Amino acid sequence: MIKMLVCDFDGTISGGKASLVTDFKQFIERNHALSFVVATGRTLPSICDGLSSGDYPAPTSIISDVGTQLHHGKVLSPDLGWHSNVQQQWDREHLEQLLECLPFVGDQNGLHQGEFKLTFEGKLVPSHIDAIHEVLADNNHKVDVTYSHDWFLDITPAGIHKATALSYLLDSLGIKPQEVVVAGDSANDSTMLTLPGVNAVLVGNHYPEVSHLAERPKVYVAKGHHSNGVIEGFEFWQRSHAVS
Ligand SMILES: [Mg+2]
The missing domain is CATH 3.40.50.1000 (HAD superfamily/HAD-like)
Incomplete structure (x- = not known):
């Protein structure tokens, strides 16, 4: 049932x-x-x-x-x-600093930001996503990266x-x-x-x-x-x- x-x-x-x-x-x-x-x-x-x-x-x-x-x-x-x-392993400020330094990462619309979710908007190609994963891993951030609707890049706590x-x-x-x-x-x-x-x-x-x-x-x-x-x-x- x-x-x-x-x-x-x-x-x-x-x-x-x-x-x-x-x-x-x-x-x-x-x-x-x-x-x-x-x-x-x-x-x-x-x-x-x-x-x-x-x-x-x-x-x-x-x-x-x-x-x-x-x-x-x-x-x-x-x-x-x-x-x-969810609160574990989440350093929002540092994540924002890192991602804002990548020129291809788009803007953040205030309406789409959550307490434990960062959303950037803009078109990305696979090499951009790879570079994002690399910079996050190099800085020991345990987060998930989801790119959807060919526009929204969501960063959320791992798992x-x-x-x-x-x-x-x-x-x-x-x-x-x-x-x-x-x-x-x-x-x-x-x-x-x-x-x-x-x-x-x-x-x-x-x-x-x-x-x-x-x-x-x-x-x-x-x-x-x-x-x-x-x-x-x-x-x-x-x-x-x-x-x-
Ligand atoms: Mg949907």
């Missing part, structure tokens, strides 16, 4: 016609026993703005800032256990991402990965889409950067775009659980 639906926001449940969002809200309301979790690269204020910009259903939990923040319920209670995990936040959430709720459907569209969704055991959905409008995930056995590639694709994928996995 599927107990939880975890969705990225931008490009996954957002985008397309406004009526798709209303259909999605009705779908979540019909499946009222389902936990609905949003997992996003956005900061908490930014995802709250996003969710209030349309007729989106209220999530039971929000994983934000690419997994570095976790909040629960309508009142958005911070998960202090998760946040203390802290959407999938580790999701694993922590599942453990705390006693839900198995096999009981979860995860939907996304871009590189910062890769970790949660490939979390062992989960039932993954790539929406039809996914970026080429995650097309290779389609070859994996537990990834369903939807024909539908945005939230239509999420519902299609969820129903596919629900049917396959019913017959297994």
Whole structure:
């Protein structure tokens, strides 16, 4: 039985016609026993703005800032256990100094910076990413580097991402990965889409950067775009659980 639906926001449940969002809200309301979790690269204020910009259903939990923040319920209670995990090995000021010295690293938009996440914007090529990894390793920073949408460069504490936040959430709720459907569209969704055991959905409008995930056995590639694709994928996995 599927107990939880975890969705990225931008490009996954957002985008397309406004009526798709209303259909999605009705779908979540019909499946009222389902936990609905949003997992996003956005900061908490930014995802709250996003969710209030349309007729989106209220999530039971929000994983934000690419997994570095976790909040629960309508009142958005911070998960202090998760946040203390994340606080280790993070020297924001030094990271900013190092990255600002690299001429190809773009600007930081204040709206996209989180307590444990730095985001730089601009087009990068693979040799740039290699150089970023090198300078961070030379300075003993244990961080992850994620480049997505061919524009956003996220720097986050090592091993802290959407999938580790999701694993922590599942453990705390006693839900198995096999009981979860995860939907996304871009590189910062890769970790949660490939979390062992989960039932993954790539929406039809996914970026080429995650097309290779389609070859994996537990990834369903939807024909539908945005939230239509999420519902299609969820129903596919629900049917396959019913017959297994
Ligand atoms: Mg997205």
